[in-house]
Amino acid sequence: MPDYIASAIRKGDIKSVLRWINANQSEVRANAISSAEWMSAPALTLASLGSYLELMTLLLQLGANVNARNSVGLTAIRRLFTPSELAKGGVSDRIRLLLSWGASFFPGDDHSREVCICEARKFGRPELANLLDSELGGRRCEIFNLSLQPELNGKTCVADEYLPDSNQYKVTLETKSKEVLVLSPGNLRRRDRTPQDCGYYVEFKNGRTIRHDFDSSEDCQAFVAALNRDETQPVVTEEAEARAEQAAAELLAELGLDDSQSKVSTGSNHVQRSKKKKGGKKKKRK
Template identity: 65%
Template sequence: MTRLRFVMPGYLHEATFKGDIKSVLRWINLDRTEDRVNAIPETSEKMDTSLIQVAAIGCQAALVTLLLQLGADIDYRNNAGQTAISLVIIRSPFASAEDRNEVVRLLLIWGASFFSNSDSSRESFVCRARNDCQHELADLLESELGGRRCEIVNLSPRPELNGKTCVADEYLPGSNQYRVTLETKSKEALILDPENMRRRDRTPQDCGCYIEFRNGRTIRHNFDSSEDCQAFVSALNRGEARPAVTEEAEARAEQAAAELLAELGLDGPPSGVRTGDEQAGKPKKKKGGKKKKKKK
């Protein structure tokens, strides 16, 4: 096994586990020529777990997404041969089933692999999910395209959807079909046969949607097509100025963040992503200090 060369400072392991996005991104951006996004701990006591593995164990979905967008190795295996997806399934006992489910689905969309004859095998994941009474997740993991991002192909009833991407949210064993959600702003739900789906994992250049961390919060950008998303990411990579974002447009983008869990087959706002409603409900800080009395 090839050991990753760059090491993270001690404080960053805890910051990553807790989902401190600001601290993690600040450290990574100190020198983008170094492979900091795939850094490992300073000591071997933590089994050489990479940043994305630590974020996955902590069930920090927003941070996991940001690391993947920056090029984190989703299939990196630590000293015990474990990957990010195996760690979140096996080593997140204190996380809720909902949070674990969210991160597992996220990693599947980005192409997390299974490795036979190990803790990272498909059979191991299915067994653990069933033991935890997560039978829907077990069915998803057991199926070939369950949880995966796919491209729609050869769909003669609706040819306009051919080439569009979707996420297989649920496997329907009775009919051997998938309930999918289109990766468009409409988020249309469909039932598709496996022969109309071709796996197309998310990549940093083709990520389907884009999570941005700005002004201390995460904002999700949705697109009507994969081409629009790729153009957006390409513009960012070239350092081109972003289009002006009004408060109204930003509020819409934040509201769209609430749809992330719908895409993952869950309810509620994703971990680390605040919606417009939460911003509106945030209490205002009162100015401290007593008023000075005027002298007569």
């Protein structure tokens, strides 16, 4: 991605980021990575480090890979289990968001669940250590085989806290009422969020974010499907390319930057564009 977009993400400039992502729908720009100077960090990682929860959600809804890694192999969630990030307010919300979207831990070296638990305890976040210490802590789940309240079977929830004394989870239903229940692990199975099944939906409209909650996951899926049907996926013609270039130029003007040599990097694809600078009159030396 161009450096000015990386800067926009780190500033939480949702409007500029979404404008750039939507300027060329032939690429999955939600998975763009920054330049080497920014440690080739995925867009999601940059938003996470900036503590922009809503921008993180928007990127995930647009298909950002929750397990994408930077140049040293750290995923967005692993990057949060570092001393500087664990000291920040709101880190728990960011970690829980990534967990609900299926963030993984990888065995060996410095990327395992055990390492993250150790870091959380070491740097004063025991509640996060306890969350990771349980199988379903922080995960989005589906309720099943609940004989006492069969009407809840098929409903989705988030496992907010593990209760070791009773071997149960305190969960919050994904409904408008957000009812809190205590359920056994035997009645819960993981159902990670996906762009088509996200549980709730964050929309950016008229310069602000709007969160849509639903009474069922089916209602949310229908809402997302309706939005997707309204979207057009045009063939990238010369006219479309010109519009994309114009949008980029307007964005640069707003940010007060000169993108004389911008790079777009999405996974293994790299697109490099060069723009000629307008020549100005040279001042005569006296």
